[in-house]
Amino acid sequence: MATYINDLRLKEISTGDESGTWGTSTNSNLELIAEAFGYGTEAITTNADTHTSTIADGASDPVRSMYVKYTGALDSDCTITIAPNNLSKVWMIENATTDSGSSGPYNIIISQGSGANVTIPNSAVKVIFTDGAGSGAAVTDAFTDLDVGNTLKISGTTPTLTIGDAGAEDTKIVFDGNAQDFYVGLDDSADDLVIGKGSAVGTTPALSIDENMNATFADGTSDVDIASHDGSNGLKLGGTLVTSTAAELNVMDGGTAASSVTLADADRVVINDGGTMKQIAMTTLDADRFTITTTAPTDGTGKRTGHVFYVV
Numbered sequence: 366m367a368t369y370i371n372d373l374r375l376k377e378i379s380t381g382d383e384s385g386t387w388g389t390s391t392n393s394n395l396e397l398i399a400e401a402f403g404y405g406t407e408a409i410t411t412n413a414d415t416h417t418s419t420i421a422d423g424a425s426d427p428v429r430s431m432y433v434k435y436t437g438a439l440d441s442d443c444t445i446t447i448a449p450n451n452l453s454k455v456w457m458i459e460n461a462t463t464d465s466g467s468s469g470p471y472n473i474i475i476s477q478g479s480g481a482n483v484t485i486p487n488s489a490v491k492v493i494f495t496d497g498a499g500s501g502a503a504v505t506d507a508f509t510d511l512d513v514g515n516t517l518k519i520s521g522t523t524p525t526l527t528i529g530d531a532g533a534e535d536t537k538i539v540f541d542g543n544a545q546d547f548y549v550g551l552d553d554s555a556d557d558l559v560i561g562k563g564s565a566v567g568t569t570p571a572l573s574i575d576e577n578m579n580a581t582f583a584d585g586t587s588d589v590d591i592a593s594h595d596g597s598n599g600l601k602l603g604g605t606l607v608t609s610t611a612a613e614l615n616v617m618d619g620g621t622a623a624s625s626v627t628l629a630d631a632d633r634v635v636i637n638d639g640g641t642m643k644q645i646a647m648t649t650l651d652a653d654r655f656t657i658t659t660t661a662p663t664d665g666t667g668k669r670t671g672h673v674f675y676v677v
Contacts, residue, residue, distance in 0.1 A: 478500050
């Protein structure tokens with residue numbers, strides 16, 4: 366008597382059976398093996414919250430395929446049970462279901478027994494495998510700890526890499542260096558995007574951007590160096606290039622260093638004009654509130670003694 370106790374549910378002919386006709390069964394098995402490397406699609410009954418995919422014994426079945434697309438209109442998440450529960454196999458499964466109402470789209474949940482399940486969001490594809498352990502069978506996401514060597518490329522019209530599943534958890538990209546690690550991550554509890562040193566989000570942060578797009582550099586130990594700032598390129602405020610050098614800005618910091626200068630009519634001074642900082646010519650002061658002489662007086666002997674400002 367033929368049996369089908371194998372992972373593809375192929376017909377296994379018993380010794381002495383099908384004399385003269387074994388070729389038909391063998392050819393059928395070869396066709397089913399080829400089917401197992403192919404593509405299949407199965408529709409879920411409209412609005413069903415459970416569905417069972419049982420691979421047929423010795424006959425064509427879409428769920429035997431390596432790639433299975435599930436279709437159908439749902440109004441809730443749907444649990445799909447792969448049967449029989451002693452089947453161990455790898456699949457690529459696509460959730461191509463649609464929303465029958467207005468609250469979806471919905472997940473499909475792949476199950477085989479009382480063990481672990483795998484949830485596939487709508488429009489997503491996952492590679493899963495079943496362990497075929499009977500009533501306690503489990504389904505596992507094959508790419509949970511995927512390690513891609515050398516190069517990973519995302520192509521398409523709008524390439525998108527999504528990290529996380531909207532859960533209340535930190536997510537991150539870690540750059541694993543030889544001497545030092547760095548990370549770019551989401552601190553979910555603070556709703557901050559953080560760039561920092563180390564491999565754990567929140568460890569030695571350098572820059573944090575909050576949900577209001579406010580950027581904060583780490584306090585006390587970090588510098589922000591705009592190396593290209595040369596008066597032609599570099600720091601802009603509100604779209605306007607800051608042409609001052611660091612040395613010029615530091616003069617406004619209240620330092621006590623002084624330089625020798627000969628005042629002339631064309632020289633400029635900075636004035637707080639009713640709350641607006643302005644640069645004006647010395648002649649403006651002379652014409653407005655001050656009488657200014659820009660030639661050095663003498664001490665009576667013809668010796669110049671310096672500049673004198675007269676206030677009138």
